[in-house]
Amino acid sequence: MIKHLFKLVWNRKRSNLLLMFEIFFSFIVLVAVMTLAAYYQDNYRRPLGFVYESVWNIGIDMNAATNDVWSAEMVSTTQQLFLALQDFPEIESACGALSTPYGLGARQSVNEFKGRRVEMEVNEVTDTFLQTLNLQLLAGRWFDQTDDASNWKPVVINQRLSRELFGHDDPIGRPFEPWSSPGEEVRVIGVISDFRRDGEFVGPGNYLFERKRLDDPRHRPPANLLIKVRPGTNVTFEERLAARLQAVAREWSFEIRPLTRMREVAMKLRLVPVILLGLIAAFLMIMVGLGLVGVLWQNVTQRTKEIGLRRAKGATAAAIHQQILGETLVLTSLGVVLGLILVVQFPLLDLISSVSVTVYARGVLLALLVLYGLTLAASLYPSWLATKVRPAQALHYE
Amino acid sequence: MLKNYLKIAIKVLLRRKFFTLISLFGISFTLVVLMLVSALLDHAFGPLPPEVRTDRTLGIYTVRMLLTNNFERTGPAPYWFLDRYVRTLATPERVSLYSTQRSVAAYVAGEKHSLFLKRTDGEFWNILDFQFLEGGPFTAADEREANFVAVINQATAELFFKGQPAVGRTIAVDGQRFRVAGVVPNVPIFRVTSFADVWVPLSTAKSNGYLRESTGSFLALLLARHPGDLPKIKEELQTTLARVEFPDAREYSRVITAAETLFESVARGLFGSDRDARNYAGYLLGLLLGLAVLFMLLPAINLINLNVSRILERASEIGVRKAFGASSGTLVGQFVVENVLLTLIGGAIGFVASLFLLNALTGSGLIQYAHFQMNYRIFLYGLAAALFFGLFSGVYPAWKMSRLHPVDALRGQSL
Numbered sequence: 001m002i003k004h005l006f007k008l009v010w011n012r013k014r015s016n017l018l019l020m021f022e023i024f025f026s027f028i029v030l031v032a033v034m035t036l037a038a039y040y041q042d043n044y045r046r047p048l049g050f051v052y053e054s055v056w057n058i059g060i061d062m063n064a065a066t067n068d069v070w071s072a073e074m075v076s077t078t079q080q081l082f083l084a085l086q087d088f089p090e091i092e093s094a095c096g097a098l099s100t101p102y103g104l105g106a107r108q109s110v111n112e113f114k115g116r117r118v119e120m121e122v123n124e125v126t127d128t129f130l131q132t133l134n135l136q137l138l139a140g141r142w143f144d145q146t147d148d149a150s151n152w153k154p155v156v157i158n159q160r161l162s163r164e165l166f167g168h169d170d171p172i173g174r175p176f177e178p179w180s181s182p183g184e185e186v187r188v189i190g191v192i193s194d195f196r197r198d199g200e201f202v203g204p205g206n207y208l209f210e211r212k213r214l215d216d217p218r219h220r221p222p223a224n225l226l227i228k229v230r231p232g233t234n235v236t237f238e239e240r241l242a243a244r245l246q247a248v249a250r251e252w253s254f255e256i257r258p259l260t261r262m263r264e265v266a267m268k269l270r271l272v273p274v275i276l277l278g279l280i281a282a283f284l285m286i287m288v289g290l291g292l293v294g295v296l297w298q299n300v301t302q303r304t305k306e307i308g309l310r311r312a313k314g315a316t317a318a319a320i321h322q323q324i325l326g327e328t329l330v331l332t333s334l335g336v337v338l339g340l341i342l343v344v345q346f347p348l349l350d351l352i353s354s355v356s357v358t359v360y361a362r363g364v365l366l367a368l369l370v371l372y373g374l375t376l377a378a379s380l381y382p383s384w385l386a387t388k389v390r391p392a393q394a395l396h397y398e
Numbered sequence: 399m400l401k402n403y404l405k406i407a408i409k410v411l412l413r414r415k416f417f418t419l420i421s422l423f424g425i426s427f428t429l430v431v432l433m434l435v436s437a438l439l440d441h442a443f444g445p446l447p448p449e450v451r452t453d454r455t456l457g458i459y460t461v462r463m464l465l466t467n468n469f470e471r472t473g474p475a476p477y478w479f480l481d482r483y484v485r486t487l488a489t490p491e492r493v494s495l496y497s498t499q500r501s502v503a504a505y506v507a508g509e510k511h512s513l514f515l516k517r518t519d520g521e522f523w524n525i526l527d528f529q530f531l532e533g534g535p536f537t538a539a540d541e542r543e544a545n546f547v548a549v550i551n552q553a554t555a556e557l558f559f560k561g562q563p564a565v566g567r568t569i570a571v572d573g574q575r576f577r578v579a580g581v582v583p584n585v586p587i588f589r590v591t592s593f594a595d596v597w598v599p600l601s602t603a604k605s606n607g608y609l610r611e612s613t614g615s616f617l618a619l620l621l622a623r624h625p626g627d628l629p630k631i632k633e634e635l636q637t638t639l640a641r642v643e644f645p646d647a648r649e650y651s652r653v654i655t656a657a658e659t660l661f662e663s664v665a666r667g668l669f670g671s672d673r674d675a676r677n678y679a680g681y682l683l684g685l686l687l688g689l690a691v692l693f694m695l696l697p698a699i700n701l702i703n704l705n706v707s708r709i710l711e712r713a714s715e716i717g718v719r720k721a722f723g724a725s726s727g728t729l730v731g732q733f734v735v736e737n738v739l740l741t742l743i744g745g746a747i748g749f750v751a752s753l754f755l756l757n758a759l760t761g762s763g764l765i766q767y768a769h770f771q772m773n774y775r776i777f778l779y780g781l782a783a784a785l786f787f788g789l790f791s792g793v794y795p796a797w798k799m800s801r802l803h804p805v806d807a808l809r810g811q812s813l
Contacts, residue, residue: 018699025696063605239505246573251605253572256503283431284696290424291700297417298707381416 005323005330012299016331019288019295023335026284027371031343033277034370035355035363040201040274042359049158049194050101051134052259054233057100058225058245059255070220077249078221079214084248085225088241090233095128096214096222101197102262103224109208113165113177120161120206121197124222126214132228133195140172140190143211152185154211161206162191199263201270203354285370289378296324296382300389307386308394317387324383325376332375336368400735407736410708418740421704425744426751428697429783432690433752436779437770439686442588443661444775448526449592452659453625455525456632457591458484458618459663461655472667474498476614478645479653483638489631490620494521497608498615499594502572506557513554513571514587516594517603523549525621526592533565533580536599540579544601548576553767554595555581571596574604584767590660591619593767612646620657632657694787701791705737709799716799717808726800733799737792738785745784749777 009016060081062074078096085094099106099121107122129135130142138159147154155176162171176186195207213219229237238256245254300307307320343364347357411418445452461475475484477495485493496518504511520538528535532555536547548569555564555578564578576598585593600608608614622628635657644650656666658677665682709716716729749772756770 018703022696022699063603063607234508235505235510236508238510239508242503242505242573251607253502253604255501283427286427287424287696287700290420291696291703293420294417294700294704294707298703298710301707301710 002326002330005326008323008327009330009334016295019291020331020335020338022284022288022291023332023371023375024338026281026288027336027339027367028342029277029281029284030367030370031339031364033274033281034366035360036274036277038359038363038366039203039355040270042356042362043203044200046196046200046204047194048196048200049135049192050196052101052263054231055101055133055226055228055259056238057103057257057259057262058227058241059100059103059257060221060223060225061253061255062221063251063253072217074221075214075217075219077252080248081225081245082214084244085227087244088237090229090237092228092230093128093132094225094227095132096126096212097129097224097226098124098212098220098222099197100224100226100262101133101259102199102266103197106197118161118164118206120157120208122208122210123195123197124210124212124220126212126222129209129226130192132226135195136193138191138193139170140188142190143209147189147211148213152187154189155186156190156192156209157188158192158194158207160194160204161208162188164206199266199270201267285374289374292328292375292378293382296328296379297385299327300324300382300386304389304394307389308391311389312391312395320387320389321383324386325379328375328379328383329372332372336371340364403732403735404739406732407739410712410736411740414708414711417704417708421701421740422744422747424697424700425741425784425787426748428694428787429745429748429780430751430755432693432783433748433776433780434755437752437756437772437776438588440773440775441586441768441770443659444773446586446589448528448582448585449589450527451525451621454622454628455659456490456620456622456628456657457660457663458620458635458655458657459590459660460667461653463613463650464652464654465649466651471613473613474615474617475655476611477608477616478610479614479642480616480618483642484618484620484635487620487631487634487638489622489627489634491623492521492525492621494525494619494621495519495600496522496591496617496619497600498617500615502596504557504569504571511557513595514593515571515596515598517600518597519600522597522619525619528582528592531581531583532563533578536579536597541599541601544599546574546576546602547579547599549580549582549597550578551582551584551595551767553584569596574602576602584769586768587766588768591617610645612649690783694783694790698787698791701737701787702794705791705795706798709733709795713802714808716802717804717806720802720804721808729800730793730796733796734789734792737796738788741784741788741791745780745787748784749780752780 060078062070064070064074082094082096085091107124109120109122111118111120125143127143127145130137135142140156142156143154157165157171157176165171165176166174171188171191174188176188192207192209194204195209196202196204197207212222214221242254242256246252310320310323346352347360352360449455458475458480460472461479463471465471474497480495485495487493497516499514499516501512502515504513520536520541523535523537528549531552533549535549536545539545540547548571550558550564550569554569558564558569559567564581566577568575568577570576576596587593608616620631622631635655639653639655642653656662656677658666659679661682662677662679665678665680666676668685669678669681670676719729753772756772759765760768760770
């Protein structure tokens with residue numbers, strides 16, 4: 001039966017070839033859309049590692065000539081800003097950070113560790129960062145004043161980085177090496193569950209915190225201050241806060257935004273490629289659907305005699321229906337198999353490292369479902385037309 | 399003759415209504431997408447108030463600074479470069495320096511609003527043709543004396559003053575207070591050069607750090623005396639670039655940029671990976687056209703398939719005409735006319751649908767201050783696309799039809 005269907009498809013190879021190409025092409029695009037959607041969905045359900053509600057970010061623009069050098073004056077002004085924050089009863093806790101949740105721009109670092117490349121994002125934060133963003137400490141401790149006196153550099157890492165570097169061993173107190181700047185001794189003092197700074201849609205990564213001190217002129221002043229406000233704090237507070245900050249640092253500019261709003265913007269930014277790809281895929285699907293209807297209709301009108309003969313020999317309407325649907329399935333499968341051959345290469349050649357194989361497989365499966373659903377829907381009307389062929393009329397043709 | 403063709407075409411189209419509907423849907427849908435894209439492009443690159451002197455204006459949008467350690471920085475220019483080497487160009491009639499727009503906070507009646515603030519010089523208002531609804535621009539003198547004056551757009555005037563006259567009153571944005579000098583219509587967010595909510599003098603910046611900044615956020619606008627001067631301006635800038643001296647020669651070695659239109663600037667950003675300032679506008683135009691053709695390819699193939707089926711149904715009609723002496727050329731002509739008629743009907747539907755969609759897009763406020771309008775340029779793009787589409791998808795089936803042998807055709811033989 002299937003062999004027979006293949007033969008039927010082969011007989012009209014020229015008009016089918018174009019369609020097969022269309023199916024192949026739209027399958028590839030569909031796989032991309034569905035994999036991205038599955039990837040986002042998979043990331044979304046993982047824990048974020050911090051609490052963004054009622055946390056506000058104060059972005060500081062020092063209007064300085066370059067970002068690479070800073071003066072003692074900038075450091076002391078930042079300290080004064082931080083002190084000014086303590087005056088507001090609305091603020092539960094405040095901290096400084098190099099990069100902020102849902103913000104753009106971060107410090108990335110690639111270290112060679114025991115012959116392996118380890119990539120991580122590095123953030124420089126003050127002691128109160130843990131409580132302001134409610135990070136979950138799994139082992140060891142967070143930065144505190146006892147670190148002032150130590151002659152080595154303390155770092156806190158996330159669980160993923162700990163697993164990657166030390167396996168299941170206890171990482172606390174272990175030296176972190178090699179460090180990017182030589183001659184500096186670095187030790188791990190704590191492990192947090194995670195800090196997915198880029199938000200829910202972005203996959204998990206390695207994270208490392210360095211300690212930043214506001215009172216040390218050797219430390220670059222932070223570009224962001226984060227504050228956790230008491231519930232019910234509104235925009236009138238924001239206005240007072242902005243005025244106060246501006247009074248402390250006249251030459252600087254401030255951008256105060258609740259993390260909830262920054263989150264909205266960041267999420268939208270991540271969704272744009274999915275939506276664009278989705279639109280292209282939708283267009284392709286519509287075109288494939290229309291093309292299928294056209295080709296199948298052509299089949300039916302051209303093969304009136306053949307169908308009439310089958311009816312005359314006793315084939316039921318359902319059998320004709322089955323034949324047309326079967327041919328469509330064979331045609332779709334040919335395009336899909338070609339696509340699958342290409343699609344399978346990506347995980348085999350390790351071209352998409354950030355998407356796990358299960359997520360990828362889920363995306364491919366979804367694409368298959370959508371494509372087969374569409375082709376079946378498109379073949380309904382032409383195959384119904386085919387069942388309307390009357391044997392007497394068809395045989396009368398000659 | 400043509401009248402007969404059209405009559406036949408309409409009869410044929412009405413015979414199989416479902417498939418005519420499918421063809422028309424495919425055609426109009428494709429054309430709607432193409433027209434929407436060209437409307438968006440036209441909105442960003444075409445002449446639109448206040449940028450109406452497009453034939454005489456050039457801009458400096460991005461500069462590429464080569465560092466001595468083989469790195470490079472690409473982005474808006476630093477102020478010192480534009481001030482020292484672009485402002486002093488002899489050929490342009492006027493040169494304006496302005497900053498990129500920055501999002502700033504404004505607090506009005508206990509509510510926070512994000513506004514885009516752009517800092518400009520006085521010449522900005524002489525080069526661009528803003529239609530002031532109220533008051534007027536600030537001047538070069540305001541810029542020199544760092545007067546805290548501002549031009550605001552209609553939306554901002556409405557936000558602060560709720561329909562009351564705005565000129566002479568004060569607004570507070572980004573912790574600074576400005577006196578309103580004029581109110582202008584809203585400029586769409588697409589317009590890199592002219593878009594902002596609030597325009598204030600360059601010298602009112604909180605700190606004068608921008609004068610020494612090594613990486614900048616500034617752009618320049620150059621107005622030629624007459625359109626023929628544009629090549630001369632481009633050339634003068636290139637010769638000037640050769641003698642640029644860097645404040646920090648240890649760090650920077652060369653600067654690459656060009657006086658160009660926004661379209662050329664985008665094209666150079668996409669294609670100009672090599673270190674020159676050539677004009678890549680042709681490449682970008684070719685790419686866009688290529689994409690449009692590729693985009694029309696699938697629906698065209700579908701239409702070809704449908705058309706082949708249509709002819710098949712008319713095999714006996716063709717046989718009769720051939721038997722009575724119609725040449726292949728005549729038949730091809732007839733069929734192409736029929737097909738072009740079909741695509742033009744599809745085009746008309748697409749045109750109406752795009753009008754509707756553009757209005758909806760303007761009304762939705764999805765793109766800030768965008769005001770999409772159908773103009774003759776977009777109409778011509780759409781018409782060209784429809785004609786191309788009709789010819790492209792009509793010729794192959796017509797050629798196939800004309801090869802039909804009269805004897806076979808009369809017998810109702812398949813192709």
